[in-house]
Amino acid sequence: MKIAITSTGTEMNSDLDPRFGRAQYFIIYDIENNKIVEVINNNSNLNASGGAGTSAAQVIADNDATTVISGNFGPNASKGLLAFGIKMYQSDVQKIEEVVAAYQAGTLVEISGATVAGHQ
Amino acid sequence: MKIAVASGKGGTGKTLISTNMFNVLPSAVYLDCDVEEPNGHIFLKSDIERKELVFIPIPQVDEAVCTHCGKCAKVCNFNAIISAKQKVLVFPELCHGCGSCTYFCPEDAISEINREIGKIEIGKFDQKEIFTGRLNVGEPMAPPVIRKLKEKMIGSSADFIIDCPPGTSCPVIESLVGVDFVVLVTESTPFGLNDLKLAVELVRKLNLPMGVVVNKSGLGGTLINDYCQSENIDLLLEIPHDKWVAETYSKGHLITEDDRYKKIFTKLYHDILEILK
Numbered sequence: 001m002k003i004a005i006t007s008t009g010t011e012m013n014s015d016l017d018p019r020f021g022r023a024q025y026f027i028i029y030d031i032e033n034n035k036i037v038e039v040i041n042n043n044s045n046l047n048a049s050g051g052a053g054t055s056a057a058q059v060i061a062d063n064d065a066t067t068v069i070s071g072n073f074g075p076n077a078s079k080g081l082l083a084f085g086i087k088m089y090q091s092d093v094q095k096i097e098e099v100v101a102a103y104q105a106g107t108l109v110e111i112s113g114a115t116v117a118g119h120q
Numbered sequence: 121m122k123i124a125v126a127s128g129k130g131g132t133g134k135t136l137i138s139t140n141m142f143n144v145l146p147s148a149v150y151l152d153c154d155v156e157e158p159n160g161h162i163f164l165k166s167d168i169e170r171k172e173l174v175f176i177p178i179p180q181v182d183e184a185v186c187t188h189c190g191k192c193a194k195v196c197n198f199n200a201i202i203s204a205k206q207k208v209l210v211f212p213e214l215c216h217g218c219g220s221c222t223y224f225c226p227e228d229a230i231s232e233i234n235r236e237i238g239k240i241e242i243g244k245f246d247q248k249e250i251f252t253g254r255l256n257v258g259e260p261m262a263p264p265v266i267r268k269l270k271e272k273m274i275g276s277s278a279d280f281i282i283d284c285p286p287g288t289s290c291p292v293i294e295s296l297v298g299v300d301f302v303v304l305v306t307e308s309t310p311f312g313l314n315d316l317k318l319a320v321e322l323v324r325k326l327n328l329p330m331g332v333v334v335n336k337s338g339l340g341g342t343l344i345n346d347y348c349q350s351e352n353i354d355l356l357l358e359i360p361h362d363k364w365v366a367e368t369y370s371k372g373h374l375i376t377e378d379d380r381y382k383k384i385f386t387k388l389y390h391d392i393l394e395i396l397k
Contacts (some may be wrong), residue, residue, distance in 0.1 A: 049262075051199025051214045058193055061204035076211055084204040 001031045005099055006064035012097040018071025021045060021052035026078060027096055028063050031104070053118075054075030060086055060106060069099055072097045075114040082112070122273060122280040123392060124299040126323075127317030132305045133335035133359070134197055136282040140376040141303075144385045147214035148279040151272060153295040155238060155253035155265045160283050161373045164250050166243030174253075174268045175234035176217030176261075181208045185229035192221035192230065216261065238265035249283040262291040272299060281392055288315075288322045296323070301392055302330040303356065308340040313347055320353065329396060331356040333388070354395060357388050 006023035008015045018022040022045060028038040040059060045052040053073075057080030060068050068085040081088055089108040091099050102108050125138040125152045131231055139160050142150045152158040166325070179201060190203040200214035211346050212235055222230045238255040251272055253265045262285065284295040296302060302323050306312040316332065330353065334344050335360035348355045359365065368375050375381040 048199065051211070052211075053199075054202050054211055054214065055199035058202040058204075060197070060200070062190075076214070079211075080202050080209055083207050083209045084202075085206070 001065070001067075001117045002037065002063065002065045003029050003067040003069065003100075003103065004032055004063065005068070005096055006070040007039075007096055007119050009074045012036070012100075015094050015095060016069070016071065016093050016099050018093055020068070020070040021054075021069065021078050022048075023056070026056075026059060026063070028065055029096075029100060031100075036071075054080050057084065057086070059083045060084075067103075069103060069108060072112065072116040073114055074116055075091055075118045077119060078114045088112075121283065121301070121393065121396070122299045122391075123301050123303060124282040124296050125303045126284040126292060126307060126319060127286055127305045128288060128319030129280055129306065129312055132307050132312060134286070134305050134332075135159050135163065135283055136335065136365075136375070137305050137333055137357075138281050140227070140374055140381065140385050141389055142170040142250075142281040143246070143374050143376045144382055145248075145279055145281070145389065146279055148244070148271065149276070150248065150250040150267050151280060152250070152252040152280045153261050153266045153282055154270055154285040155255040155291070156285065158252045158254055158283075160250065161241075161243075161252050165372075166245045168241045168243050170242050170365065172240040172242070172268070173236050173351065174265045175236050175303055176195065176215065176220075176237040176264050177219060177232035178212050178215045178217060178235045179210055179221045179230045180211065180233045181207065182229045182231070187227055187229075189226065191224050192227060195220045195224045213260065216265065223266065235354065237261065238264070239269040240269060242333060250282075263294040266291055266294040270294070279373055282355050284355070288318045292322065293326070296326055296328065299328065301396060302328050303333055303392070304330055304334045305335055306344055307336045308344045310339075310340070310343070312340075313343050316344065316347070318347075330354075331392065331395065334358045352368050355392055357384065359384075 005027045006017040007025045007027045010078045026040040030037045053076040061084045069089045088111050125134045127134050136354045152160040193203040200211045237259045241252040253269045285291045306316040338361040
């Protein structure tokens with residue numbers, strides 16, 4: 001099973017990026033094999049004038065991740081992820097390896113909607 | 121003659137200039153393109169005789185026909201449609217109505233439905249038509265409403281006064297397309313000058329003739345005059361920082377009801393014609 005984590009860097013010791021749509025990177029992590037399978041640079045969304053949340057949801061779906069962990073999710077992003085059946089978990093900013101450990105320990109909180117308002 | 125009144129900086133006096141110039145013309149059409157907060161009607165009082173609704177076409181996906189190939193999401197420049205293996209999702213408020221997804225759908229699974237984003241209110245002031253564009257509250261996209269307003273200009277030989285939105289972004293560009301002359305209204309402050317420079321840059325890119333009106337002249341020295349001189353831009357008019365002007369405007373009255381200003385604005389119009397000769 002693959003999960004996606006928003007990250008400020010490309011390594012297990014990088015910090016989680018608290019923004020979903022405008023995260024710097026998405027780390028796609030294989031839970032069964034305990035390894036990073038893909039690091040996606042989100043630069044085009046980071047600088048998009050609009051629709052970063054929906055586009056990021058598309059990226060997560062395209063990479064077959066069934067769960068995504070970030071700091072906050074906007075209204076369009078959460079709507080897209082929910083419609084695609086992708087689970088959302090919220091985490092504090094900490095190292096990616098700590099995020100993965102917390103997810104495996106079952107201590108992250110699953111959310112069912114937006115945690116922040118949209119941008120205009 | 122189609123004259124647009126724009127500014128760069130907000131609150132410099134676009135509506136003061138456009139409503140009063142309109143008032144002194146014997147026949148003309150007024151387009152209020154500041155569709156997020158149109159206020160020309162405060163000065164050009166009229167009954168709304170009719171309304172036209174403004175729509176943009178947004179995609180509607182037939183999930184029974186859709187194969188979830190994802191082409192629609194790939195061609196959308198605004199991330200307004202996304203697609204996964206089982207589901208396509210449209211975000212109407214992100215959609216610019218360009219029609220790309222419908223055009224490129226290989227299965228013809230997308231049809232277009234109309235979404236209302238604003239309206240045009242039509243009335244008469246002093247026997248002259250005024251059109252007020254109004255973007256619905258919460259809608260982010262002004263250009264389609266402005267485009268609909270500008271359709272009134274197509275094929276018309278009438279004089280038009282176009283009250284533009286502030287700034288230098290898409291709504292302003294949409295308002296300036298197809299006009300003959302641009303009046304840039306500013307004030308002689310560092311903010312006024314900064315935003316005037318941006319507006320001048322924009323008007324030059326559009327290759328349109330322009331002139332500057334300084335409102336509240338006397339504030340902040342001669343920095344606008346100096347700038348216009350160095351850039352070789354016509355300084356059309358300076359309206360003094362005058363308490364009577366401010367009072368008249370704040371009551372929703374036209375300053376050209378006064379003979380002195382009537383003459384000044386009539387001259388402004390004729391000076392513009394002279395420049396264009």
